[in-house]
Amino acid sequence: MQPQVDDIKYPVISIIVPVKNGERTIARCIESIRALSYPRFELIAINDGSTDGTAAILRSFSGDSRISAIETAGIGPSAARNKAIAHARGEYLAFTDGDCIVEPAWLDELLSGFNAVNFQRIGAVGGVQESPDDDTTFGKTTQQFMKAIGFITDYAKDGRNCDIIRATTHNASCNVMYRKEVFDKIGLFHEGMWPGEDVELDLRATMAGYTLLFNPKAVVRHYRPQNMAGFRRMMQRYGYAQAILVKEHGYFRPIQYVPVLTAAACVTSVIMAVNGYAVYLLAGCASILALIHGYFFAGTKRPLQHAMLFINTLIFWHCGFYSTLLNYNETTMRAFGGHQ
Structure with missing residues (x-):
């Protein structure tokens, strides 16, 4: 027909x-x-x-x-x-x-x-x-x-x-x-x-x-x-997701390289602090955060609120990513599939 x-x-x-x-x-x-x-x-x-x-x-x-x-x-x-x-x-x-x-x-x-x-x-x-x-x-x-x-x-x-x-x-x-x-x-x-x-x-x-x-x-x-509590939960779960994706498929998205850069920055920070460059370290971190904020959020209607969301994203996304990456197993996967 x-x-x-x-x-x-x-x-x-x-x-x-x-x-x-x-x-x-x-x-x-x-x-x-x-x-x-x-x-x-x-x-x-x-x-x-x-x-x-x-x-x-x-x-x-x-x-x-x-x-x-x-x-x-x-x-x-x-x-x-x-x-x-x-x-x-x-x-x-x-x-x-x-x-x-x-x-x-x-x-x-x-x-x-x-x-x-x-x-x-x-x-x-x-x-x-x-x-x-x-x-x-x-x-x-x-x-x-x-x-x-x-x-x-x-x-x-x-x-x-x-x-x-x-x-x-x-x-x-x-x-x-x-x-x-x-x-x-x-x-x-x-x-x-x-x-x-x-x-x-x-x-x-x-x-x-x-x-x-x-x-x-x-x-x-x-x-x-x-509210911020709900946002933090959302970002933590996004971090969980990227860790599972990396475990199962390797690195294939730009955001998945962020923890690598963060880890490198932390190691560099420790080395600088141990060697007496703490002041330069703080100044450098402040400058980087200011540049990021200016590039993404300065032209928005609520730049300060966006800055707070950005800081919370860095913290809770990374918590979700690293906690899942370090504890990845079948139990993690079963728990990961359900509604919040």
Whole structure:
């Protein structure tokens, strides 16, 4: 049977949203998906062992035939996504999170990336992350900070200065769409990882010959940690993730060389201090921090707040990285895969 015009122009897209204890944001997430301009999609929400009102909120959308919910018992975001992939009927699989709001043209923009003429074997297209209008001041500051350091992390890209679809090595799992065939060929999300499972998947995809693209017109609005304690936990887990990736795949991202440079700097500092150059050491460290702050954050609206986030990132990211690197084993991996 010949495919219908709608099947070609509007292939079915499966949207997959894992959530745990997301009662604060999940309703807004689902309402934004229901308001998408794209006409042919299904939404699969995975309630992964929530203990708050998330399940009741998901049930309130049961009248929409496009929406289905899967209950899991705290298996972690990666395993939850994999469970949904097994149920998905779309030719394309789009992913976002329960603390995200998607723009009306989100799916249209992601799908348009697969038609980019200058690239071959396109496996995935991702987009930009912005702050919701009603996010806290701390959350918005965190989002700005994530973009400022994005060239190192390749996580929160800034699409304001360029609206051209371009190649990338990684798209965050809160704003990305894959051809379903990618999972058929390279496997599913690494269930022993979170966060970092999307980085690991994208590495396998590129090694298999797929091209990953970034379309800055595909926008989700992502709620960020509401306070410094939440930010520290997030950065510590990011450090965990990079250590696991280094252990399993070696060094392949710029951010993974940061601990090497830090260790070298610490050794140099000890040598200088022992030899009586402590004053020069302090002056040098202060100058380096000032240059980093000036380069990344001086032009932002909240440079002092960004400086505090930067210092906390250095401390807690490295704590997560080194503690995992030095204690890496199967127990670490099992603990690493679950929701926080």
